[in-house]
Each structure stands twice: as C-alpha cells, then as structure tokens.
Amino acid sequence: MGRKFFVGGNWKMNGTKNEIGDIIAFLKTGPLDPNAEVVVGVPAIYLTYVTSIVPGNVSVSAQNTYKVAKGAFTGEISPAMLLDNGIPWVILGHSERRNVFGETDELIAEKVAHALETGLKVIACIGEKLEEREAGKTEEVVYRQTKAIADKIKSWDNVVLAYEPVWAIGTGKTATPQQAQEVHEKLREWLSKNINSNVAQTLRIIYGGSVTAANAKDLAKEKDIDGFLVGGASLKPDFVQIVNARC
Numbered sequence: 521m522g523r524k525f526f527v528g529g530n531w532k533m534n535g536t537k538n539e540i541g542d543i544i545a546f547l548k549t550g551p552l553d554p555n556a557e558v559v560v561g562v563p564a565i566y567l568t569y570v571t572s573i574v575p576g577n578v579s580v581s582a583q584n585t586y587k588v589a590k591g592a593f594t595g596e597i598s599p600a601m602l603l604d605n606g607i608p609w610v611i612l613g614h615s616e617r618r619n620v621f622g623e624t625d626e627l628i629a630e631k632v633a634h635a636l637e638t639g640l641k642v643i644a645c646i647g648e649k650l651e652e653r654e655a656g657k658t659e660e661v662v663y664r665q666t667k668a669i670a671d672k673i674k675s676w677d678n679v680v681l682a683y684e685p686v687w688a689i690g691t692g693k694t695a696t697p698q699q700a701q702e703v704h705e706k707l708r709e710w711l712s713k714n715i716n717s718n719v720a721q722t723l724r725i726i727y728g729g730s731v732t733a734a735n736a737k738d739l740a741k742e743k744d745i746d747g748f749l750v751g752g753a754s755l756k757p758d759f760v761q762i763v764n765a766r767c
C-alpha cells in the first residue's frame with residue numbers, strides 16, 4: 521500500500537498573528553511524526569506570514585482559489601498567485617464552500633483541474649449531509665462529487681481526497697471508525713472501477729469531521745483511512761497528538 525500518512529489542519533476563518541504564533545510554537549515543539557506529511561490550511565491574508573515562520577516539516581495550504589489564472593474576478597486569488605508566493609497546497613470543495621458559498625460540483629471540479637494544471641497540490645473535499653446519509657444516499661453523493669472531479673482532471677498524483685461527512689464537521693459527532701472506513705473503502709472501489717487500480721491503491725483518502733486526540737488513533741488504525749483533515753483541533757496543541765496518531 522505505502523500511502524504516506526497525511527494530516528491537514530484547516531484553520532478556517534480563525535487566527536490572529538498572536539494566535540498563529542502559538543500554533544507555530546506547538547508545531548515547532550512537536551515532536552511531529554517524521555512519517556507523517558503535515559499541511560496547515562491558513563486564511564489567505566496570513567499565507568505568506570505563516571510560510572515565513574512555519575517549521576520545515578510542515579507545508580502551507582490555501583483554503584480556496586479560483587478556476588482561472590487572472591482577470592476580472594474581484595476578491596479572488598488564483599493558483600498562479602499562490603505559487604508565486606510559495607504556497608504549494610490548496611483545499612478545494614470544502615463543505616462550507618459548497619453549502620455556505622454555493623459552490624457546485626462543476627465549479628469545484630474546474631477549480632481542482634486548474635489548480636493541478638498550474639502546479640498546486642490539492643486537498644479535494646467531499647461528503648454527504650445528514651439528511652443524505654439518513655436517506656441512504658451517502659455513496660450516491662460521494663460518488664457524484666468524486667466523479668465531477670474525475671471528469672475534469674488528468675492525474676490524481678497531486679490530489680489528496682478528504683471525506684468529510686457534513687454532519688460530523690464542527691459537531692463533535694465524529695464518524696465511527698467503521699462508518700468512515702466503509703465510505704473510504706467504497707471510494708477506493710469506485711476509483712478502481714472508474715479510474716484504475718493504481719489510483720485506487722495510491723490515492724490518499726483522509727477523514728475529516730470532529731477528529732480529536734481522543735479518537736484519532738482508532739480512526740488511523742483503519743486500512744483505508746490515510747490521515748485526517750482537522751478543523752477545530754488543529755488550532756490547539758492536541759493537533760500534535762493527531763499528527764502522531766500512528767506512533
């Protein structure tokens with residue numbers, strides 16, 4: 521299998537320079553599992569600041585970008601601008617972009633494709649709402665979201681797929697290891713059937729939704745869970761324990 525463990529922190533719209541200093545301090549202290557790839561998703565205004573102070577074993581990610589290189593798109597930031605500032609990663613398709621800001625499967629897929637073509641690495645987010653799970657539509661939803669991306673991109677090499685059930689985000693209602701593993705396994709089967717077996721086996725599929733130091737180890741034991749995308753807990757020192765979930 522050989523998929524490198526991956527832990528992303530998604531700071532969302534949180535942080536001041538002082539609070540960021542505290543986060544950087546616990547990341548520097550660690551110690552962070554050298555076998556884990558660690559990326560922090562930073563509000564756009566702080567991307568270059570964090571890049572200038574983050575320890576060398578942590579990479580920086582934007583939390584959004586647009587689908588073209590430049591133009592009359594007031595307020596937007598392009599993948600070219602991120603790379604121009606030394607930002608190698610971007611989170612795209614987060615459920616908050618979908619459900620708060622109305623981003624469609626199509627727009628997200630176009631953003632992912634352009635980001636990859638520009639040379640960024642992408643954490644691509646999918647996940648069902650509570651009512652969709654309760655209606656038995658979890659697989660239908662995550663396959664649809666994944667297919668939209670698959671139809672637009674040429675390679676999965678620089679993609680990490682984040683399964684984040686909306687009902688677990690910010691709620692404290694973490695998916696059980698069995699619930700998460702079941703969806704991750706189904707996604708791998710979908711990839712094998714619709715893309716190819718190599719992508720299915722090498723793509724890292726990470727889980728997000730109320731991951732904490734208390735539940736990370738059990739989740740990380742599951743064979744198809746390759747890491748996490750962590751919101752609230754990534755702002756606190758416990759994030760180090762989540763990074764070290766496989767130690």
Ligand SMILES: O=C(COP(=O)(O)O)NO
Binds near residue numbers: 691749
């Ligand atoms: O949105 C999330 C998860 O957030 P929480 O860990 O706070 O549930 N990751 O992108």
